[in-house]
Amino acid sequence: MTLAVPASSVPLEAKSPFEMRVHLGDDVPDIDVRTALKTGDMGFLHSYTTGSAVDGPGLRVVAWTTACMFRCQFCHNPDTWTLSNGIPVTLERAIDGVRKYAEGLKRMHGGFTLSGGEPLMQDRFAARLLAAVHQMGAHTAIETNGFYGHKLSDEELADIDLVMLDMKGFTLEQHKRVTGGLPNEDVIAFARRLADLRRPIWLRYVLVPGLTDVDEEIEQLALFGASLGVIERVEVLPFHQMGRYKWDKLAIPYHLAETEPPSHAQVSRAVTIFRAAGLQAD
Numbered sequence: 240m241t242l243a244v245p246a247s248s249v250p251l252e253a254k255s256p257f258e259m260r261v262h263l264g265d266d267v268p269d270i271d272v273r274t275a276l277k278t279g280d281m282g283f284l285h286s287y288t289t290g291s292a293v294d295g296p297g298l299r300v301v302a303w304t305t306a307c308m309f310r311c312q313f314c315h316n317p318d319t320w321t322l323s324n325g326i327p328v329t330l331e332r333a334i335d336g337v338r339k340y341a342e343g344l345k346r347m348h349g350g351f352t353l354s355g356g357e358p359l360m361q362d363r364f365a366a367r368l369l370a371a372v373h374q375m376g377a378h379t380a381i382e383t384n385g386f387y388g389h390k391l392s393d394e395e396l397a398d399i400d401l402v403m404l405d406m407k408g409f410t411l412e413q414h415k416r417v418t419g420g421l422p423n424e425d426v427i428a429f430a431r432r433l434a435d436l437r438r439p440i441w442l443r444y445v446l447v448p449g450l451t452d453v454d455e456e457i458e459q460l461a462l463f464g465a466s467l468g469v470i471e472r473v474e475v476l477p478f479h480q481m482g483r484y485k486w487d488k489l490a491i492p493y494h495l496a497e498t499e500p501p502s503h504a505q506v507s508r509a510v511t512i513f514r515a516a517g518l519q520a521d
């Protein structure tokens with residue numbers, strides 16, 4: 240079946256991932272969406288960002304996918320929750336979007352990161368795009384919440400040089416509280432599988448005062464992370480309000496309106512807990 244990918248006048252490159260993008264894929268018929276998800280011949284992308292220094296090692300080109308199953312209270316890109324908010328893009332166009340930077344990325348020891356939204360909501364597209372970039376010889380990373388990690392085969396994981404695993408909590412209760420009710424058994428199972436395969440992980444943890452700055456949670460997560468033996472780095476990401484305007488525009492109830500970013504001392508405390516478990520954290 241040939242997919243009719245509507246031409247979009249919106250450029251793939253965005254000034255920043257905080258640019259609001261909605262309804263760009265609304266015209267794609269449901270049958271084509273289903274085919275795309277099954278084959279990966281087409282994906283839905285919020286945007287590409289070039290020159291990121293915070294989404295993996297070195298300078299990165301980052302593709303942001305749309306669709307996510309979580310509803311994290313602190314999400315700064317709720318416009319990426321809905322698949323059809325993204326630009327419909329053929330796999331070839333997505334690959335070409337990276338190819339023009341591949342040589343430069345290799346020279347500068349950077350690479351390509353697939354983020355979102357949750358990239359594995361479009362697991363076939365994600366796997367094929369990452370494999371194609373890996374084939375170019377560029378470093379590949381995926382930033383994922385891990386919930387659909389089981390959708391990638393061991394061979395597909397071998398095409399991903401780094402998994403940036405965003406863990407929202409360690410206990411089931413806390414994970415549900417943060418993500419809008421989603422469990423985390425599959426996230427933990429994915430982390431263990433990566434460890435069994437000796438695949439490197441960067442663990443990311445968003446620190447939100449009054450929500451995720453719970454010492455016992457962080458301690459359990461740190462001990463779990465250390466037990467894996469493959470976590471190269473832990474990044475404690477301070478909560479911020481840069482995406483708040485999106486919640487307002489999308490008319491989604493936002494519960495963190497009064498929450499301040501964590502203080503330097505609060506971030507240091509979380510970092511210290513991860514370090515005490517033997518992890519390299521910053």
Ligand code: SF4
Pocket residue numbers: 307308309310311313314315316317319355356357384
């Ligand atoms: S997993 Fe990421 S994209 Fe999905 S809701 Fe949470 S923060 Fe937002």
